[in-house]
Amino acid sequence: MIDFSIATADDAEAIHELNYLTFTEEIPQHQPNIERKRIDRFHDQNTYLIGKEDDRLVAMIAIRKHRPFSLEEKGVTLDETLTDPAEIRLLSVRPEYRNSRTFMQLMRFLMVYLERETIDHVYISGTTREAKLYARFGFTPIAATLGSGDAQFVPMLLSRATYERSVIADVLRPLHFLAGPVEVAPTVRQAAQQAPRPHRTASMRQLDQDLRGRMCQLLDLPHVSMAVGSGTLANDIVAQQLTGHGLILNGGEFGQRLIDHAVRAGKSFDIHTLPSGHPIDLEQLAHQLRQTAYNWIWLTHCETSTGVLYDLDAVKVLLDQRTALVVDAISAVGTGHFSYDGCTFVTTVSGKAIGGLPGLAFIGHADRVLPSLCIPRYLDLGLYAEGVAFSGSSNLLLACQAALDAL
Incomplete structure (x- = not known):
């Protein structure tokens, strides 16, 4: 069983290792190193949502609210009328867990977190190979594809409204077994x-x-x-x-x-x-x-x-x-x-x-x-x-x- 939570300082080493596995060895965004660890340059600004099975990190995603966002640094113009948006970074699931419900569970935990923190808009650089999957969650392309080769990304925006209208929203909506309040439209x-x-x-x-x-x-x-x-x-x-x-x-x-x-x-x-x-x-x-x-x-x-x-x-x-x-x-x-x-x-x-x-x-x-x-x-x-x-x-x-x- 995978337990999802907000990462603590004790999870840092495992986060650096999964970061390296995904964004250096699998997606060649960064140069390899002997330690086989990748410390994100915004590590101290990130809030990590993680999934662990038997104390082993198997999935993670990072939320960052500090501007400028990664997309802005790449020259993408963002909507300045949005109130307190955030960016999603470092979305990673270990390969052996990708044919399971792990990704869905991670996204469910993400949506609960965004709701709790009243974050209504998030940006992401979605890999082109998973563009259809992101679209199912309500992510909408906002600019042309970036990168080259195996490291191509689509700048995308997810709003609370587009998520609620997405095909996956009903699947991800948490089930509450407590008395009220009901979920409102x-x-x-x-x-x-x-x-x-x-x-x-x-x-x-x-x-x-x-x-x-x-x-x-x-x-x-x-x-x-x-x-x-x-x-x-x-x-x-x-x-x-x-x-x-x-x-x-x-x-x-x-x-x-x-x-x-x-x-x-x-x-x-x-x-x-x-x-x-x-x-x-x-x-x-x-x-x-x-x-x-x-x-x-x-x-x-x-x-x-x-x-x-x-x-x-x-x-x-x-x-x-x-x-x-x-x-x-x-x-x-x-x-x-x-x-x-x-x-x-x-x-x-x-x-x-x-x-x-x-x-x-x-x-x-x-x-x-x-x-x-x-x-x-x-x-x-x-x-x-x-x-x-x-x-x-x-x-x-x-x-x-x-x-x-x-x-």
């Missing part, structure tokens, strides 16, 4: 970079109205209110709207959170425990509903702690018109086509599967809601129902619009 990031709009302007009100209209379509509900905050805020707002005696279906961690919301809001309710990792036992639920007349039932649509997507349509069949169905759909909306018609309240967010930036809390509701002096202002759904209630971020709204386009 380049169009979402671009939309979020527009100049902020004052939250009381007509354009902000129109943006708010347009986004809530699209969310109504997505949820299949007549009303959607929007607040700046997380899914926790959305559920706290909903908890304030619940009256009478209710029932919470608890199938895991997020069902337990609904219980906490209801307790903190001082609500009266029973708990129906669902078997962990299994669908709802409809017979047991129906039996409990016959025993007690509930004003509302609250459940998560997708219980991500156990990986279960509950059948809302089957639950709807069991309820009469006097029982409000309240759904935490935060981890479900955007993963498929779901209709929440027949639900009284539904919560979701701009992040998660919708793919926008985190920060917007949505509450879908079947009926209009009026403000209440008995509810704290920030938790009063009625204040959000007519549009922009408090200071908001047009950037988050624009990013969410772009995410819905991508979705």
